[in-house]
Each structure stands twice: as C-alpha cells, then as structure tokens.
Amino acid sequence: MNSFYSFTIYNSTAELPPYWDNLAVSTVFLSKSYLEVLEQSSPENMLCNYIGIFDNEILVGIAVSQFLNLNKLESFGDRDKCVKTAIRNIVFRNFASHVLIIGNNMLTGQNAYAFANSIDKKKATQALYDATNQLKKIFKSKGITIHITTYKDFSSEEIKHFETPAFKKYYQFSTQPNMVFSIHENWKSEQDYIDSLSKKYRDQYKRSRKKASGIEKRKLNLEEIIRLEDTINDLYFHVAKNAPFNTFFLPKNHFRIFKEIFKEKFLFYGYFIGEKLIGFNTLIKNGEVMDTYFLGYDDSIQRENMLYLNMLYDMIAYSIKKDFKEIVFARTALEIKSSVGAKPIKMYGLISHTNPLVNPYMSIIFKYLEPKTIWQQRNPFK
Known part of the structure; x- marks a missing residue:
C-alpha cells in the first residue's frame, strides 16, 4: 500500500466516481443524492465541492467541503443586539468572512468524510489536508482569499485522526454539544x-x-x-x-x-x-x-x-x-x-486562520465566533 493517498476535487455531483455511494454508508449526508440536494438548493452564500481520496486507482475516502461567503449575509442573527455583537460583526466582515469548511455547516455530527475501513485514518486526514490546501489555491485563482479553514463535528475518537504534524497549528475547539x-x-x-x-x-x-x-x-x-x-x-x-x-x-x-x-x-x-x-x-x-x-x-x-x-x-x-x-x-x-x-x-473541531499572526489568538477570537450558551441539563426519566 502507498505511504500516502492521492485526491481529486470535484465541482459537481455529475463528476463523482461511480463507487462514491459504496463509501457513503455511515451517513446519508455524504450520499450522491444528498449532495444533489445541496447542488440544487444550497444557500446563496455557499459553494460545495466534493473530495475523493484514492489508494492508487481505488476510491478509499470521500468528503464534502463548503465555502461560505459571510459578506453575502444581511444579518448574522438579530437576537443579540449589543456591543459584543457589533464587534463580532466587524471582526467577521474583515477577517473571517471567507470560510472553508470540511464538513457540513447545515448539520450537526460527523458528516465531513467517510473512509474505507482498510485505510490508515491519519494518512487519510493528511490527504484531506492536502485537498484543502488545493481548494484554497483554486479560490485564490478566482480572487478569493480564504480567511478561516475549519474541520468540524468529530467525536473524541475521530478527532485523534487529526493528531498529525499537518494540523499542529490548528486550534482544537469544542462547540455546543450535539x-x-x-x-x-x-x-x-x-x-x-x-x-x-x-x-x-x-x-x-x-x-x-x-x-x-x-x-x-x-x-x-x-x-x-x-x-x-x-x-x-x-x-x-x-x-x-x-x-x-x-x-x-x-x-x-x-x-x-x-x-x-x-x-x-x-x-x-x-x-x-x-x-x-x-x-x-x-x-x-x-x-x-x-x-x-x-x-x-x-x-x-x-x-x-x-x-x-x-x-x-x-x-x-x-x-x-x-x-x-x-x-x-x-x-x-x-x-x-x-x-x-x-x-x-461533546463534539470537536479544528480551526485555523490564513494569517499566521492571528492563529496564536484563535482561542480568544473563537469566543466571538461561537458565543457560549449557558444551559442546565435536565433528566426527565425515573
């Protein structure tokens, strides 16, 4: 087996390899039919790409990416009208409005990728990392600079697959639970x-x-x-x-x-x-x-x-x-x-800013990006 995997980036579901759905068994949200829903009716400020990971010629991994242009939104949310929200909106528009997500921003849970059981998961996440960098270059060629890159919604076990040198500069976060x-x-x-x-x-x-x-x-x-x-x-x-x-x-x-x-x-x-x-x-x-x-x-x-x-x-x-x-x-x-x-x-993710000077402060910035919710857990059962 190769020491590394190759990848292909697809712009439409029509381009997807024939065996795509053989890997989309863990979740319907990676299936070709769901990706067709996204293709025909995704939000106006979202652009989806699909990633195939290969071991030689064999498809061994599939993933979805979403580019979000937050400048196209009229509102980030009307509920909280305060100074903190105003600051957050300024931060977003200038430093965080172009977001590349490996995963699905419209859902909660691990809907980012599916790998064949036989493959080395850490090497597969390295291939995802390489594909993400290629996507950033593609957007750059269209005049779009990606501000923030994030991989989202993994369990405590799944996040371990990202413990590689490639992801060392990423800030690991935990958002509201699923x-x-x-x-x-x-x-x-x-x-x-x-x-x-x-x-x-x-x-x-x-x-x-x-x-x-x-x-x-x-x-x-x-x-x-x-x-x-x-x-x-x-x-x-x-x-x-x-x-x-x-x-x-x-x-x-x-x-x-x-x-x-x-x-x-x-x-x-x-x-x-x-x-x-x-x-x-x-x-x-x-x-x-x-x-x-x-x-x-x-x-x-x-x-x-x-x-x-x-x-x-x-x-x-x-x-x-x-x-x-x-x-x-x-x-x-x-x-x-x-x-x-x-x-x-509890769900985990990784986030990184394109500007290396920003990354050391990501833990502080993240509090603005993802406001914390205080809540009390109930137990309704006897």
Whole structure:
C-alpha cells in the first residue's frame, strides 16, 4: 500500500466516481443524492465541492467541503443586539468572512468524510489536508482569499485522526454539544416513553399536549409543500433570523428539492389551525438514525400552544413507532431538548486562520465566533 493517498476535487455531483455511494454508508449526508440536494438548493452564500481520496486507482475516502461567503449575509442573527455583537460583526466582515469548511455547516455530527475501513485514518486526514490546501489555491485563482479553514463535528475518537504534524497549528475547539436521544429497546410505543418519565416530566408532557389540542398535524406531500412554499419560507425565516448567530439562510426551494430527491426518506410535517399553516418540522431517515432538520413556526402561537415542545414529542413518538435507534436533535435549544430526554454529546473541531499572526489568538477570537450558551441539563426519566 502507498505511504500516502492521492485526491481529486470535484465541482459537481455529475463528476463523482461511480463507487462514491459504496463509501457513503455511515451517513446519508455524504450520499450522491444528498449532495444533489445541496447542488440544487444550497444557500446563496455557499459553494460545495466534493473530495475523493484514492489508494492508487481505488476510491478509499470521500468528503464534502463548503465555502461560505459571510459578506453575502444581511444579518448574522438579530437576537443579540449589543456591543459584543457589533464587534463580532466587524471582526467577521474583515477577517473571517471567507470560510472553508470540511464538513457540513447545515448539520450537526460527523458528516465531513467517510473512509474505507482498510485505510490508515491519519494518512487519510493528511490527504484531506492536502485537498484543502488545493481548494484554497483554486479560490485564490478566482480572487478569493480564504480567511478561516475549519474541520468540524468529530467525536473524541475521530478527532485523534487529526493528531498529525499537518494540523499542529490548528486550534482544537469544542462547540455546543450535539443533543442525541437514545431510544430504549423496550419502547414499542409513545406510551412506553411516557411511562418512563418522572412525574414532573409526565406532567410537562400532558400540559403541552393539552395546549396543542386545537392544532392539527399533517404529513405533507410534494404538491402541498410546493403550494405552501411562501408560507413555509416565512415561518422558517422567522425562526432562523431570531437565532443568536447565522452563517446561511436556506433558499425558498430547499424543502421542495429535498422531497423531490429523497421522497419518503424526507418527512415534512405541517401544523395547522384550520387551514392556516402555523408551523412545520422536517425529519430525514438516516439508516437507523432519525435526523431532525429545519423547522419554522409563528412565534406567538408557539409560545401559547407550546408548539416546539409538541414537535419534539411528535418526533420521539414517530421514531419509536418506526424502530429507529436514536434521534439526532442537533445543537440548538439544548435545555428543552434535554427536558424530553436528549443527552449532550461533546463534539470537536479544528480551526485555523490564513494569517499566521492571528492563529496564536484563535482561542480568544473563537469566543466571538461561537458565543457560549449557558444551559442546565435536565433528566426527565425515573
């Protein structure tokens, strides 16, 4: 076997080698069909590339990269209006607006790469490093200087594959955790889950269900998603712009394209009062794992009817019924997710600035890039 691996960078899914999907078994988010969703409906400020890693002629690794131009965003998040936010925005525009990510900025979890079991993982990450440098040169040739390079969302085991000289100058960080809900093998129905809750959290369940009694949940097909696209976009955008920090906004056609390509593997649930859509959530079937995706809602109704909490309970009920092993709830609203039984999984990443004078201060700068969230973990089970 070679002491090193070669790589090829692809600009479109049409160029991908025929055996690409043979390696995309650990996650659907590296599959050709998902990459086609990105290609047809990625955020306006995002450009995706795909990396194939080869041992001689054999494809042994696949990866996705995303270039983000943060100057194209009107807002990084409207929620926190303070001096710190203003400073952060100035820092971003001038020193951190061109970001190259190895991984997927739209998801939580290890969706950056998949390697064949037979290969040397550290040598494979070296090939990723070389491919990243090649991508930077490609962008430079187009007049774009990459400010920040980051590899994101690895477990404590996976981050060890990056312990090589190439990554020595990268700052290792840990962001907000990934909230993961494990489904007990004895649970066969939603009632089994309810029975496992302590009295306080059973009462929370009953109270939230009572509050949502006037709301009807419906699974929407492609035609309905298309028909309601404007309302869906308004509800999504309302939630997205009120997040503390944004690096992208989904285009209006995103959910339509997802449904067209993924069909029954992509679930879209609308919440209605009468015929008015007042909220929605989306789920993606990812092998034995259910991945929660983007949602939207009318905030006034959400508060009054505990809509978000009801959505979480609905996701749990469906996933138990369909024999999924776990639900990835991702990294927002940590406390409320822990109140339904999700547990935090620590995730790691690496980050580096193109300017070597900046890197020694990355630990300080990072606090501006990724504001820390203070939250209290709950345990709802008996």
